Amino acid sequence: MLSVADIRLFLFDMDGTLYLGDQLFPFTKELLATIREQGKRYLFMTNNSSKSVEDYVKKLARLGIEADGGDFITSAQATIHYLKNHHPDLRFYVGGTKSLLAEFAAAGLDVTDEREGQIDAVVLGFDTELTFRKLDDLSRLLRSDIPYIATHPDYVCPTEYGSVPDCGAVTEMLWYATGRRPVVVGKPEPLMPELAMEREGVSPAETLVTGDRLYTDIECGIRAGCKSLLVFSGETTREQYEAAERKPTFAAESCAELLAALKAL
Numbered sequence: 001m002l003s004v005a006d007i008r009l010f011l012f013d014m015d016g017t018l019y020l021g022d023q024l025f026p027f028t029k030e031l032l033a034t035i036r037e038q039g040k041r042y043l044f045m046t047n048n049s050s051k052s053v054e055d056y057v058k059k060l061a062r063l064g065i066e067a068d069g070g071d072f073i074t075s076a077q078a079t080i081h082y083l084k085n086h087h088p089d090l091r092f093y094v095g096g097t098k099s100l101l102a103e104f105a106a107a108g109l110d111v112t113d114e115r116e117g118q119i120d121a122v123v124l125g126f127d128t129e130l131t132f133r134k135l136d137d138l139s140r141l142l143r144s145d146i147p148y149i150a151t152h153p154d155y156v157c158p159t160e161y162g163s164v165p166d167c168g169a170v171t172e173m174l175w176y177a178t179g180r181r182p183v184v185v186g187k188p189e190p191l192m193p194e195l196a197m198e199r200e201g202v203s204p205a206e207t208l209v210t211g212d213r214l215y216t217d218i219e220c221g222i223r224a225g226c227k228s229l230l231v232f233s234g235e236t237t238r239e240q241y242e243a244a245e246r247k248p249t250f251a252a253e254s255c256a257e258l259l260a261a262l263k264a265l
């Protein structure tokens with residue numbers, strides 16, 4: 001039984017949970033409006049570090065959802081937090097999009113995508129502007145024992161025409177070349193929900209992580225000590241859920257059931 005009386009913060013995966021590709025699910029607008037009307041809070045939580053928060057605001061606007069920058073917690077934001085805490089004052093080579101480099105720079109990090117001068121650490125994002133020159137740079141840099149961080153571990157990113165290689169696929173290429181694996185920041189690691197809960201001043205027991213993937217969204221919720229809701233509107237089948245060792249607190253066909261549970265309060 002999906003019970004949300006105690007929940008004050010809803011952390012939503014987006015693709016497969018609130019929409020599929022460019023198709024908004026029919027219940028999504030009402031779900032978000034209902035959460036707001038009840039004085040609760042929601043944040044969109046995404047691993048995709050190829051897009052900036054501004055890009056996502058525009059994407060949601062195209063789908064008919066009004067959002068602003070404060071409505072997001074992203075793997076890029078969590079990585080900035082991680083780098084400032086664990087590797088202050090380093091110069092980072094970033095294998096990522098121009099927008100990721102700009103976001104890091106705006107947060108006060110010393111970043112470059114040119115392999116020249118002193119480089120103290122390597123950060124890899126979902127680089128939709130990846131070139132062989134960058135792979136060569138990364139391979140050379142990772143020969144020395146410098147810190148190596150990836151924004152998220154996803155192997156593939158879904159598109160309307162199928163999957164394309166994501167950050168985790170590139171870290172595998174670099175593993176073959178260098179034998180190195182990165183420290184990973186995004187889902188399933190718990191840093192994004194931890195930052196969101198700190199920002200909103202709520203406890204794990206008051207937080208529900210909702211998503212369509214067991215090994216990223218749900219595992220992330222479990223590791224952060226939050227409640228979790230798996231929906232079958234995206235990647236995961238009921239059979240996979242039944243077979244899973246680590247199960248979410250709740251499972252539902254879609255977020256339509258979450259809307260119904262909120263309306264029943």
Ligand SMILES: [Mg+2]
Pocket residue numbers: 013014015016017211212213234
């Ligand atoms: Mg998803």
